[in-house]
Amino acid sequence: MTENDDKTAKVDLLAASDTDLRRRGLEVDQLLTALRSAPLPDLTGWFTIQEIKQSADAVLEDGWKFSRFDPVPIATLTDWAQYGAAHRSWGFHLHAWEFMDPLLRAADADDGDVWLRRVVRIAVDWVRIHRGADDEADPMAWYDMSQSLRTPRLIAIALRAARHADLREETVILAEALAWHLDELHEDRAFNPRNNHGFYTAVSQVHAGRYLRMLPDAARTAEEGEERLALMARSQFAADGVHLEHSPDYHRMLLNSFELAVQDDLILDEEIRARIQRAAYVLGWMIQPDGTILQMGDSPATQVIGKVLDSIDPHTRFLLTDGASGEPATEELAAFPEGGYAFVRSPQPSAPGELARSGYLAFSAAYHSRAHKHADDLNVVWFDQGHQILTDAGRFGYGELLDRESPLRAEGYYYAAPERQYVESTMAHNTLMVDGRNQQRQGRKPYGSALTECVQKGARFDLSARVRHSDYVHRRRVVYTPGKELRLLDAIHSSRSEAREGVVWLNLDGSFELESVGEEIVLVAETENGPLRVSVSGPGRRLDPVRGQQEPLRGWRSRKDGSLEPTWSLGFAFPLETRASVETRLRLH
Structure with missing residues (x-):
């Protein structure tokens, strides 16, 4: 021009x-x-x-x-x-x-x-x-x-x-542009109450109503925004404070925006503010010993320790500042029966610098919608003795959409990149696969939370959940003794009469080296406190351990969008005829 x-x-x-x-x-x-x-x-x-x-x-x-x-x-x-x-x-x-x-x-x-x-x-x-x-x-x-x-x-x-x-x-x-931006925010297509995007539309309207009172539409815009904000707070966060989109990093991001809106007095409703307070408490349990957000669902390895230094919850603030501010928690187990997560942190840090030494376990048992949901029911992530042991695959990023006619759409995939499809798959998580098929997401009715009993018995933590799939029921007990071992007890009830096969998949941090393969698989990692060995035993037929396999993709994780790094992929295959009960055990020594 x-x-x-x-x-x-x-x-x-x-x-x-x-x-x-x-x-x-x-x-x-x-x-x-x-x-x-x-x-x-x-x-x-x-x-x-x-x-x-x-x-x-x-x-x-x-x-x-x-x-x-x-x-x-x-x-x-x-x-x-x-x-x-x-x-x-x-x-x-x-x-x-x-x-x-x-x-x-x-x-x-x-x-x-x-x-x-x-x-x-x-x-x-x-x-x-x-x-x-x-x-x-x-x-x-x-x-x-x-x-x-x-x-x-x-x-x-x-x-x-x-x-x-x-x-x-x-x-x-610019003033006229503001007027038609308010028009656009009123549109139904601008407000999606089914995912976290709806919050941003709603709070944008309240923000605009505050600063653009000279525009005739400002009052209506603010009123609609407040109504939408109330709806979003109740639909995005469960009553126990868990964000309902299966992603701790989206929990972090949306909570931060809600907290800022509260601080800016854009949210005055006391019930909403109380729910945000509970969500801030939940966030603390999603912080791993390495200072990153738990990588379940669509979560990159976002570093928060030393990056985010404040929270409206004092226990979360203590973790975010690595003990420099806030109050240490005393409870070592937290279960959120509506949100569908359970966490163990033992021992709880009580002074600066202690977070990295805590044993940490996260257990997910939630399906509230398709938003950021991977094929990962009853997945676990585990840190111990200052080291990550069981990993999650991360998100890899979104990228180009699949063709609408692609048969992969029926499996719940939206994105074309094979790497993205891998990190969503069941084998990329620490859970159960049946008949070599990913856990169903597309066309499946969300069950909400599947958590059942979660208790502490002395030094041992016993977490349970039960998920009904289309043609089988999976019960899992996660029995964790910090510093010593993790046991996964899986019970499966098939509604089909023919013989089937189950596989318990495990994904271990790529820094381990394979030491031996026998009755147990032994992996060792060098740490600042000396060698850390993990002995893994499981049911049935052992699948060959691989790390960073290309064809087909197996044994990978994504800490940041667009990149993969190798992990160890272990699998144990067992026959399933109507019922099966199996145990997988990981011992530290």
Whole structure:
């Protein structure tokens, strides 16, 4: 576009924006005066779901960097749609305007006028391209999360621009963009109450209602947002505080946003605030001894110790700060019968630096919806003696969608990457597989929580759950003696008369080396306290241990999106004729 074309486009956009504001019953000069005097919102809050570490100079000179992707030339960008077409997450984070955060911080600095003008120019260019554009032109522009997270950044830009008389025309354009962003947030397609995205739509509306009271739709927007927030709090977090999407990292992320909304007084409902308090307590149990969030469901190995230093729960704060703040917990067992998790941390750390030495066990027995759900019923993760032993496969990332006609859709897969499909599979988790098939997800009615009795008996912890599958029932007892052993007691009742085969899959950390294979499989890892040996015995026919097998994929985990690292995959196959009861034992020595 030439300079003359750019000027013409801006004049046309200004005229259209002015006309639309007047159509809405707004007198433009009065609106600008109200925007100029409105309080400025903070530049961080519920909408900063990840920290942008680039400087403002780097964003504009080198391009905005997201994950492993090439830098995006924000300063000269005209084709926004290409990034979402290449990768949905890339497009979502781009259209959420996350790149604006360091630019806005620079605009608030003492010499920020130049930065503000750069920010305003990018925002106006985006509005020019996307005003009136439909979903087909760039679906990620109007993706529910994109518009929810973009709205508070657009508000921050418009209110700052309004304070500069020479940016009057740009402010008119941005003000009208705010008005139609509120329109978009009202749409049914913008609010999905079935997953965590609905929270961001709802809180975006409440946020907008607070700072845009000069717009005639602000009161209705805030009221609808408050109603939606109440619905989301009750549907996203169980009464015991567990996030109902099978992913501790999404629990962490959504809880953080809820906590920030509470701190910003965007949530006043006491019942909601109490539920968030319980969710903060649950988060502490999801912190592993290595300082990362438990990798069940769609969870990368997010480091939180030393990164996130606050929580509204004092026990969780104690863990997040590795004992520097908060209060140590005394209970070593926590079971959440509605959420479907049970945890052991023994001994509980009571002083700085002790977290890493705790024995830790996580047991999942939940299926609330398809959201982030892997084929992993009755999965366990285990740390002991300062080392991870049983691992989870992680999430690998999302990427390209499967063709809608792919038969893999019937198995519950949405994404095309074989690595993504592997980390979702049953064999990538520490649980039971029957007849070589993944546990069913697609077309299966969610059962909620499957936890039964979870008790502590002296130094031993005994956790139980029962899951009904389409043609068999699986009961599992997890008997854990910290520092000594883990026993998995599986009882299966088949509703079919023919002979079948079960496999107990185990995935051990890749830092172990295979020492011997006999009656037991012995693996050893070097630790700062000397060698750690794990002896594994199981039922029936032993499957050959492998680490990082390529064809077919077996023995892998993903700590961060887009990458795999080897783990040990062990399997024990046993015959199943109506009923079977088997024991798998892991001893430390």
